[in-house]
Amino acid sequence: MPAQIRVIANHKSGRNSRDRQAIEQAMEVFGPDACRIDWQPGSDLSALIDRAVADGGDLVVAAGGDGTVMATAGAMVGRDVPMAVLPLGTFNFFARGLGFSEDPEAAARQIVDGRPHDIHVGQVNGQTFLNNASLGIYPKILRERETVYRRWGRRRIAAHWSVLKTMLRFRKPLRLTLDLDGQRSEERTAMIFVARSAYQLDFFGLNGADLISDDRFAVLVARARSRRRLMALAWRLARGKAVEGQDYELLSARSLTVKTARRKATLAFDGEKRREASPFEFRMSDDPLRIILPADREPSS
Template sequence: MTKKTYYVLFNANAGTAIATGVSAESIKDLFASHELHATVDARTDVTFTSRLADAMASDASVIVAAGGDGTITAVASALVGSEKSLAILPLGTVNALAKDLHVPLNLPAAIAALATGVEHRIDVGEVNGQIFLHKVVIGLIPGLAAGREHIRGKQTFSAKIGFVRYFFRRLSRAKRLAIAIEPLEGERRLERVQAIAVASNSYDEGLGQFFSRGSLDRGVLTLYVLRHLNAGDFFRLSTNMLLGRWRSDEALSMESINGVVITTKKGLVKVMLDGEVQALQSPLNFSIRPRALSVIVPTEVATQPNVEAA
């Protein structure tokens, strides 16, 4: 069996990297301790696009995204359709994909898992030609996420209280969005919504599970429509998610789809794509690319039911 080689794209500004003092040198030492050959790119004097191009041009068989969800999605976008695999060192705040793939959130354990990890293929979503790994959200949520950015890195009590006040103020003033929804196999319909999300595969319902997916290779998208969200809805939905029964909430509907076109009145619409806020041109054309990305997962994950090694 050919020995894997690794090219690590390290984002030193990721949340966990800053909080724990992770450095390029400590990452190199951890790879070396497991006799793994790795090039660690921590350059700050060149763009991430250039760093990613260098990684793709290297002889490495595995490109390692050492950062948060934004870094991981950026790396994955380059890897889709290539012969290289993605590995994750979860150094962000949320680490959504790492949790779904059961990658250890502790850095030494994550690198140790790479030593025995295996390749597995997962689906990726696509919107207007842009790759996403988790979900794209339209409506109220991107605005709230933008407010979150103002306190990123601030751990003071006053900053957190300020965000809570901002959150509920935005919630009370939020207007519903008029959109047209046209599933690939279905009729076009008009909706007034507080928020709408398109996810790669679907989120599980279970006690204590918050936005977790047990399977990433079913080859479907899931459309979530939130028709209203006031303070009461927020607390009820949060409680129901904790108790594992959120799918039946009266404010929310969901459906499995192969693709969908979402049209808004505004030509440019603000969305949250895998946790990052950006603007996309309407209409938004969503599709699913089954098993288009090779990822390295812990050996025990590959042996679970409905997980098949590549």
């Protein structure tokens, strides 16, 4: 067990009784030498981790949802000090993919007993992502989800409702130019989804998990171009019944460039979003992320 554990938590988690209790339970497992470090999104997380490591920290734990975990991972790529995940979010795809329990005390014990393993993560225009990045209708779903969460709270049913509302407003597909490892193609689609999580693909019954294990991106291009076909796709996705070749086209690449017809587009990555100038350059990280796996977990990408 590392002697000095540093727990990175969103400063807002202290206001949430569920998250606060979860972190307190984990800290009891981590022991008296562990300490919590509050992070405010938008501030320099890399500098915060620099100080934590210089102060003797030999394991950094990201306590939060996929957004907090992604931000911490981006600051930890290339470091010798390992990172672990204490899942506190709504979906926790990355943590679940690694094999961590969603019970905070059980996850903390898995961290304490775990072992380090190096992985390469996805990056788009320099931004690290662990699960997926996408263009098209999904960033709009995230925007609607934020509105629904503010009104009804962070529940999975609220997330599903935001999908339905957004698809009912769909108007026209994107026009994209793709360059996959030097092979160029033109696409018209409601969404392009670039995946780095085999767990998330399996969760939704989508193909491509084998590409992730081969350190490639699984690139899913939705075939739906109308509101009706989008609704049908959403229904099949919800049941894990989407069909390759009918609902989506599966492509693979180690590097990918996506150019949109418009000068700017909204990019979604691990539940976050921002508007950026095209093109969008997807690459694997040159340096690895040293991640803690549960002791009984077989190493994989």
